Amino acid sequence: MDDADARTRLLDAAEDLFYARGIQSVGMDAIRDASGVPLKRLYALFPAKEQLVEAYLERRDVSWRGRLAAYVESHPDPQQRILAVFDWLQAWFSEPGFRGCAWINGYGELGATSAAVAAQARRHKEAFRQYLSGLVAAAGMPASLASELHLLAEGAMVTAAIFGTPEAAAQARAAAGHLLAADRSA
Amino acid sequence: MDDADARTRLLDAAEDLFYARGIQSVGMDAIRDASGVPLKRLYALFPAKEQLVEAYLERRDVSWRGRLAAYVESHPDPQQRILAVFDWLQAWFSEPGFRGCAWINGYGELGATSAAVAAQARRHKEAFRQYLSGLVAAAGMPASLASELHLLAEGAMVTAAIFGTPEAAAQARAAAGHLLAADRSA
DNA sequence: GACAAGAGAGAACGATCGTTCTCAGCCGAT
DNA sequence: ATCGGCTGAGAACGATCGTTCTCTCTTGTC
Numbered sequence: 504m505d506d507a508d509a510r511t512r513l514l515d516a517a518e519d520l521f522y523a524r525g526i527q528s529v530g531m532d533a534i535r536d537a538s539g540v541p542l543k544r545l546y547a548l549f550p551a552k553e554q555l556v557e558a559y560l561e562r563r564d565v566s567w568r569g570r571l572a573a574y575v576e577s578h579p580d581p582q583q584r585i586l587a588v589f590d591w592l593q594a595w596f597s598e599p600g601f602r603g604c605a606w607i608n609g610y611g612e613l614g615a616t617s618a619a620v621a622a623q624a625r626r627h628k629e630a631f632r633q634y635l636s637g638l639v640a641a642a643g644m645p646a647s648l649a650s651e652l653h654l655l656a657e658g659a660m661v662t663a664a665i666f667g668t669p670e671a672a673a674q675a676r677a678a679a680g681h682l683l684a685a686d687r688s689a
Numbered sequence: 690m691d692d693a694d695a696r697t698r699l700l701d702a703a704e705d706l707f708y709a710r711g712i713q714s715v716g717m718d719a720i721r722d723a724s725g726v727p728l729k730r731l732y733a734l735f736p737a738k739e740q741l742v743e744a745y746l747e748r749r750d751v752s753w754r755g756r757l758a759a760y761v762e763s764h765p766d767p768q769q770r771i772l773a774v775f776d777w778l779q780a781w782f783s784e785p786g787f788r789g790c791a792w793i794n795g796y797g798e799l800g801a802t803s804a805a806v807a808a809q810a811r812r813h814k815e816a817f818r819q820y821l822s823g824l825v826a827a828a829g830m831p832a833s834l835a836s837e838l839h840l841l842a843e844g845a846m847v848t849a850a851i852f853g854t855p856e857a858a859a860q861a862r863a864a865a866g867h868l869l870a871a872d873r874s875a
Numbered sequence: 876g877a878c879a880a881g882a883g884a885g886a887a888c889g890a891t892c893g894t895t896c897t898c899a900g901c902c903g904a905t
Numbered sequence: 906a907t908c909g910g911c912t913g914a915g916a917a918c919g920a921t922c923g924t925t926c927t928c929t930c931t932t933g934t935c
Binding site for chain 2: 525527606609613616625629650651658659661662665677
């Protein structure tokens with residue numbers, strides 16, 4: 504097992520555990536047990552827990568946005584792409600183990616005490632909003648629509664997490680459809 | 690200082706500290722220092738931290754929804770009342786020390802490990818949604834609008850918290866206006 | 876085969892925190 | 906005035922956790 508392997512196994516374990524239980528309630532021993540990487544090696548690769556947390560959020564940001572984009576881009580029509588965002592959310596909310604947005608949860612848990620976590624949440628949400636802006640622009644809709652769609656998506660994530668059901672995605676999709684229609688006729 | 694006084698001072702301190710720093714990063718010693726109530730008395734009134742947390746969320750639920758309702762009900766027109774919800778959010782987001790929704794943050798921090806906190810979040814959000822349903826019904830709008838407005842409001846809370854600016858409230862208000870217009874013409 | 880170097884397993888350390896205990900002082904009752 | 910019980914201040918306890926250390930075993934080299 505070389506360093507790259509160990510890194511991957513650590514990040515896999517960190518993602519599973521931090522996402523499922525929250526960051527503060529997962530100890531480094533649990534990361535070691537789940538990854539099979541000894542503490543000494545863990546601390547050689549990530550000199551402190553905060554750096555493991557940052558790496559976890561960074562890697563998840565790339566994969567989360569990548570999976571979203573892959574799904575959305577399988578739809579050719581620009582307006583359908585916008586609605587596809589909410590279809591993808593519904594599929595995500597329906598996955599076993601779904602427990603909300605890692606950045607929203609992380610912000611709630613550590614936003615006040617860890618500037619790094621707060622900054623990661625801001626970056627991730629800004630990137631998501633930018634992505635929506637691109638979809639909106641490609642569909643020839645006014646820029647203000649992007650922020651409104653973004654709020655619907657964030658609201659759906661929070662609501663699906665707290666209620667434990669995916670139905671918020673369909674409601675957000677319906678609302679998005681109304682906003683699209685309203686802006687098209689404007 | 691009788692028990693009722695001590696209770697109030699403890700809950701005041703708990704609310705200030707838990708909201709500002711998160712629940713897990715506030716120790717019982719900090720509650721004692723901020724409230725002036727000795728640990729012995731604290732534990733006589735709240736036998737464990739979790740019960741103080743529950744009481745904090747419960748009291749805040751009453752006051753949060755009360756303040757919202759008081760503002761909304763100062764508007765006579767049923768449709769204006771719906772939009773007033775978002776005006777109130779904007780004012781709330783602009784308060785110094787605003788750090789998002791206590792239940793969303795609490796869910797992110799403890800939703801996975803404390804069933805009590807998860808249940809409080811569900812109850813609070815359900816009550817908020819019910820309140821919006823009442824406003825929507827009073828305005829003669831279709832029931833599905835309430836869920837959509839709810840998602841906008843939740844999204845605004847999260848976004849305002851993470852970005853640290855209140856502008857999400859105005860965006861949500863604009864989106865709500867579009868949804869009202871769309872449903873009125875339907 | 877001997878040995879240096881590194882790695883793994885897990886103990887140990889130091890800090891924090893929820894909770895309980897000690898002890899000195901105070902207050903009301905007799 | 907005395908005594909019993911309650912209260913407050915803070916020490917103490919026990920558990921947890923991030924981080925480091927120890928010790929043993931392996932492994933590659935001469």
